[in-house]
Every structure is written in C-alpha cells, then in structure tokens.
Amino acid sequence: MTKQNVLVSDEQSDINMAITVAVSNSSLFSPPEQKPPAAPGGYVAIPRKKLLKRTDIGGGARITAWVDSMRALSPTHLKSTASLSATQDQLQHPSALSMFEQIIHASKGKQIVMFLDYDGTLSPIVDNPDRAFMSKAMRAAVRDVARYFPTAIVSGRCRDKVYSFVRLAELYYAGSHGMDIKGPAKGYKKGNQAVLFQAASEFLPMIDEVYKALLEKTKSTPGAKVENNKFCVSVHFRCVDEMRWRSLAEQVKSVLKEYPKLRLTQGRKVLEIRPTIKWDKGKAVKFLLESLGFANCNDVFPVYIGDDRTDEDAFKVLRDRGQGFGILVSKIPKDTSASYSLQEPSEARTFASLLFCYGLFAPFGGVERTDSTRAHLRV
Secondary structure: OOOOEEEOOOOOOHHHHHHHHHHHOHHHHOOOOOOOOEOOOOOEOOOOOOOOOOOOOOOHHHHHHHHHHHHHOOHHHHHHHHHOOHHHHHHHOOEOOOOHHHHHHHHOOOEEEEEEOOEOOOEOOOOOHHHOOOOHHHHHHHHHHHHHOOEEEEOOOOHHHHHHHHOOOOOEEEEHHHOEEEOOOOOOOOOOOOOEEEOOHHHHHHHHHHHHHHHHHHOOOOOOEEEEOOOOEEEEOOOOOHHHHHHHHHHHHHHHOOOOOEEEEEEOOEEEEEEOOOOOHHHHHHHHHHHOOOOOOOOEEEEEEEOOHHHHHHHHHHHHHOOOEEEEEOOOOOOOOOOEEEOOHHHHHHHHHHHHHHHHHOHHHHOOOOHHHHOOOOO
C-alpha cells in the first residue's frame, strides 16, 4: 500500500509513531497463526466461505455472475433460505443476549472495545439510504456504552454522512469501509490528539469521476441511486425492479471497465466500487486497536457487531486474533465468521444497554485498575 496519508497532532508521540508504522508496513496487519477461538459454551466459530474480492470486468458471463450475486444477497431472496434449520443456526450462532453472561465472563480483566456497523445494525435497512436514521433510544444506548468503552462506528458510508446520522463526538468514525478514519480530540488515547487516517487519498479524483459517470449512466434506471462515499461509490438497487438488475449491472460495468484500479464488491442491495488496495473493515479494526495502544496486548476484548458481507472481514480479524467476538445481526442463517447473532437493530440496542449496565456497576468496566489500562479509560 503506497502514498497513504496519516495526520495526527503536531506533537510527535508514541501514538503517532505507532500509526506511521501501521500504515507503512502491511506486515503488521497479517493475522497471527492461531486457531479460531472457541466461544463460551463450547461453540467454535465456523468460518465463512471465501468471498470474491476482485470482480473482473468481463463479458456476459461476468454480468450473469453479478446478477446472480445481486439476487443471492437480496433480502427478499434470502428469505427463501429460511427453511434451513433454525435449531441448527442457534447452535452455531447462539444469541448474544442469551449468552451475555458468558461473553462478560470471557471479557473479565480485559478492556472491552466496541465496533459497530451502521446500516442494518444501528439503523434499520430502508429504501432510501438518506433516510436511514437511528432512533433516539439507539443513540442513547451507544452514547452510554462510549462512556465506559472505546467505541467506533465502522461503515461503508462516507464518514461525514455517518457522523450526521449518529452525532456523537466522543466516538471514532471509520467511513468508506475503513478508508477514512477519525477519532475524537479527547478520548481514550494517550494525550489529546485526534487521529485522522485516509488510506486512499490519491483515488479521490478518480472516485469523483466514477461517481459522475455512474450518475449519468444509471439515470435511465428507475429507482437506482448512486451515492458518493468519498473513497468509494455505492450504487443502490433496493428500489430497482428485478427485471432491470441486469441492465443496471451492464451500466456499472461500462463505467468500471475504464478504471482498472477500481474493483467491485457487493452488499445488501448495493454494488460498491472501491480502490484496489488491501484495505477493508478488518484492517480498520486492526488500525484502531493499534491506535488505542492494543496492538500486542492480551488485555483487550474487541466486540464487533455488523449485519453485512463487508463486516465479515472484521469478524475474521477477531477470530484470527483469538480476542473478542463478532456478532452478526440477521434474522436468517448465514455462513459467517461471527460467533454470536442478534435478530435486528433493536436487539443490538438491548445488547448495548446491557453492556452499559455492566460498565456502570463493574469497576472500570470490569478491568483491573492498572497503569496499562487507566490510560484507555475515561474517568
């Protein structure tokens, strides 16, 4: 990875040095060779199938593959898989609410760090992505959790857009699938410097070109919405008639074939165009943990809650680290690297509220009062 920008305060510090190394040496992001961690209760997380990271811009066969994937990731089509045994899914991915006591027991003596996706996790999935507002109760729950535990929102959305939805200055925000990260000026870090990390700034002019080209190309497709997420472009097809999905894929292809340095990935009713750099939500989680001083610590317990395909990169990072757990928000069985599940955003809010109560009544959120952890806690 080259030409990455890292901006911190003017003063040099240990954090500044750690961030510089984290960005310039990709080997720091290679997960240690560890077996997948066993979750409380005897459950071992089952890894997901490898997902295609780079979609070649080919002919009709590739377009057919795109459309098939669009159908497979569509919530309406996913409902058809509900015939899978619910009992089996509960055994593989038990509820994080019913297993809350075991999760807290596993975190005893460690610093919990919260990572949260936005769409489908903190807010419901809606037809218009500009209307994906979180409830007042959810905002209060997230704010309460952040009083005791470092908390970050990790989203595919533009960082500024996510902040406009959440409006909590004390959080870390990782937008554009972690390619745009900013931390609070005052928080859990040593010192009071804000962290600003942008992994693909040289792609900004290209992304803007693609955004404008896609706006023009897709305007003939009713219901298609193109969103500029600064370091990536999202083409939402939630409101597009399924009979038009193939033509929409053709339109995206016609633009993307001119930009070999960009790649296409897919999520829930969205096609996403991103730079071809080795960066994703999993890398963002590693970067934030390192920025917080937890790069090689045994006393950290990261928890990541997300609902989409892109969150699997973060789930896998935690599994490979052997620290903390991933929690998938989904009403249906899915192949996932997460260890636990929640049905919907309302259950994610309940989990956050329970975690706040734990932080409120357990001294320092269950972490022993030591010099190594005091620096990460807000008094």
